[in-house]
Amino acid sequence: MKKFLNELEKEAKKYFSKEETKEVVSYYEEIINERLANNEDINNILSNYNVKQIVKNMIPEMITKRDFKSHKNIFKSFWQLLVIMLFTAPILIPLAIVYLALIVAFSAIAFSGVVVMISGVISFIPYLIEVIKYSNQLGAVLGLSGIGLIAISIFLIIGYLFTKGSYEVIKQMIKGFSALITRKQAK
Helix, strand or coil: CHHHHHHHHHHHHCCCCHHHHHHHHHHHHHHHHHHHHCCCCHHHHHHCCCHHHHHHHHHHHHHHHCCCCCHHHHHHHHHHHHHHHHHCCHHHHHHHHHHHHHHHHHHHHHHHHHHHHHHHHHHHHHHHHHHHHHCCCHHHHHHHHHHHHHHHHHHHHHHHHHHHHHHHHHHHHHHHHHHHHHHHHHC
């Protein structure tokens, strides 16, 4: 049993974090112990399990449980889910294409939000130069500078909303598609 659990842990470490690996190994250790308590033969029990298949089947379930506080988790989950959809079942290939298209679209929106924020800040410098260059009065310079700052604030808010909104949609899509695959695998 120890050999099987060590193999399971080794394979799970390739795809999961330390906590997720520990959860998978303890789950199967509990199952095996329950079956041993029911007087089943250890060789018979272990012959029912394939380590690679266990890990492959657990990936979507683990993705749905992940907290997406780090960008690394999101990126890792995205690729794991895409590979599962492309290579596990031919029926999931159209779903993988839709998934990939949606991720690309929302990533582009998030990138656009970042570009809007950067361009808003960068555009203020030439605007301020032009205001100073063509205005003789201090009141006009201050007033037009204030208008420019308001415009920059609007750009920053819009860019932030695009980026944050797209980021949240991507996280929910990863969880949703992962749950969908988990349900399809259960059938």
